[in-house]
Amino acid sequence: MSSHKTELYYCEICGAEIVVKKGGDGTLNCCRQKMRCKKDG
Numbered sequence: 001m002s003s004h005k006t007e008l009y010y011c012e013i014c015g016a017e018i019v020v021k022k023g024g025d026g027t028l029n030c031c032r033q034k035m036r037c038k039k040d041g
Helices: none
Strands: 008-010 017-019
C-alpha cells in the first residue's frame, strides 16, 4: 500500500490519527494492525 500527501490515516483501536506529509510505499501500523485511510464524506 502506498500513502499519498495529505491523506488522513487513523487507528481503529486507540483513535490515533496521522496526516501524510510525504507520500511513499509501505504500510502505516498502530496497535499491531494496519491504520485505515479516512475517506472524505
